[in-house]
Amino acid sequence: MLKRLSLTVLLASAATAHANDFAPAMESYLEDNIRGWAMSAPLVSAINEQNAMTSGYDQAMIDRLDQQWRSEVGGTDTPTITPVLSGSAAEFLRQQVEAAEGRITEVFIMDARGLNVASSAVTSDYWQGDEAKFSETYGQGSNAIHFSDIEWDDSTETFQGQISLTIVDPATGQPIGAMTVGVDAEALM
Numbered sequence: 001m002l003k004r005l006s007l008t009v010l011l012a013s014a015a016t017a018h019a020n021d022f023a024p025a026m027e028s029y030l031e032d033n034i035r036g037w038a039m040s041a042p043l044v045s046a047i048n049e050q051n052a053m054t055s056g057y058d059q060a061m062i063d064r065l066d067q068q069w070r071s072e073v074g075g076t077d078t079p080t081i082t083p084v085l086s087g088s089a090a091e092f093l094r095q096q097v098e099a100a101e102g103r104i105t106e107v108f109i110m111d112a113r114g115l116n117v118a119s120s121a122v123t124s125d126y127w128q129g130d131e132a133k134f135s136e137t138y139g140q141g142s143n144a145i146h147f148s149d150i151e152w153d154d155s156t157e158t159f160q161g162q163i164s165l166t167i168v169d170p171a172t173g174q175p176i177g178a179m180t181v182g183v184d185a186e187a188l189m
Helices: 002-014 019-038 041-054 059-072 088-099
Strands: 104-110 116-119 145-147 151-153 158-168 175-184
Touching: 019 145, 019 158, 019 175, 041 088, 041 104, 041 116, 041 158, 041 175, 088 104, 088 116, 104 158
Parallel strands: none
Antiparallel strands: 104 116, 104 175, 145 158, 151 158, 158 175
């Protein structure tokens, strides 16, 4: 309890803790808790399958899909969102969240266009391609990682940081997409 209170006071007084402050802890968490399952078969398969479908999408199509997703968030009719939350890759991601016992708040994977492929829970938008979590990973090659600032997340009611990395197909060694893992900041202390 004291640790959580200290973290809350520290982060609240700083509004946002910069990624540099937590980068060593985020990198350690990535190596110790994420890297081992990041390139697993269900994730690689799902990304490759979606890449085959979305490789010809132009920006207008991506924008339409993103708008459709945003209009479905919180609704009952969710034909764009439902496929991302169902299937073996989404179930695998939810298992990773559960196994992390509260340290991971969310996790999602993206294809080569930056579109969501599978997610442990609903994200606010479908297209991540215009955000650092994608452009600083997939766009930078096989070994790229990106650590976000630590910020308050209203949906999880925690201070969290996002660890993002390029997903590589082990069979080809080529980047195929990216993954973002939201981590409770307390897990990084």
